[in-house]
Amino acid sequence: MMSVNRIIMHPDFEKFHPFGNDIVMLQLHLPVNFTSYISPACLPTPGMQLPIYSSCWITGWGMLNEDTPLPPPFRLQEGKVSLVENKLCNMLYEQRLSKDKNYSVYEEMLCAGNFLTGKAICQGDSGSPLVCDLFNTWVLVGLASWGVDCRHPIYPSVFTNVTYFTDWISKIQRLTPPPEPTDVPPQTPFPNGLLRAVGSPGPHAALMPPRTWLPLLSVLRAWQQALQ
Known part of the structure; x- marks a missing residue:
């Protein structure tokens, strides 16, 4: 388990x-120590054009379906x-959602799914990565x-369309001071047995120096309230 030093929410979260x-x-x-189970994407x-119908993977520890939670030993799905x-995504949601729900897919968002297998995110998957194999490299696109x-x-x-926010991510990395070494709490080892490589990336995994920054979602309004 990795302890978090600082949480920085986007200033315009749900503003519009x-x-x-x-x-x-x-x-x-x-920094994260990369292993055979933990590899970076x-x-x-900025402005990368993502080919539609690219081969991508989702992962998470969310529910298996609307009524079935992930059972022990909680293996990464x-x-x-x-x-x-x-x-197309907006057209599908307009047919599914009632008119009183103003949910749309905007430019800072993107859609992904599998109509044949029914693979999709579920409750508990919020913030989970969507990675695509682009030019033999795993890229975090959503x-x-x-x-x-x-x-x-x-x-x-x-x-969330990560490409849309690359400038903001770079700005936060550049302007935020590094964590103080004296403030580091004890770290809890994570059992490797609960993890396995996503899509067997092998040599396609992009190896980078360890980082202390991770971009993740925040759909938990409690976080927003705690920071106000």
Whole structure:
């Protein structure tokens, strides 16, 4: 387990529409030590165009479906999905959601799903990564944000579009001071047996120096209230 030194929410979180700017930066006390179970994914470059129907993977410890929680030993779940055009995603949600619910997929969001297998995010997966194999490199393109209930028929899941926020992420990394070494609490080892590599990336995994910054979602309003 890694302890968090600082939480920085996006200043415009839900300022303009539901789940808008749904991203937070977590600064860890210590760098992450990469292992055969823990590998980094690259951040996309600013303005990167993501090929629709790219081969991507979602992972998380959320519920298996709307009525079934993940049972012990709580193994990390994974599913192969494809990117879906925002226009198509909006059309699907307009048919599913009632008119009094003003939920739309905006430019800072993206959709992904698998219409054949029904793979999608579920309760408890908020903040989980969406990684795509682009040019033989695993790239973090999305962070699980919202969707309809995970019952059949399964609709595409909606993610924060990381590409949209690369400049903001770089700004936070540049302007935030590093954690004080004296403030580091004891770290709890994480049991490797609960993890396995996502999609067997092998040589496609992008190896980078250990970082103390991790971009994750914040859909928990309690965090927002605690920081006010």
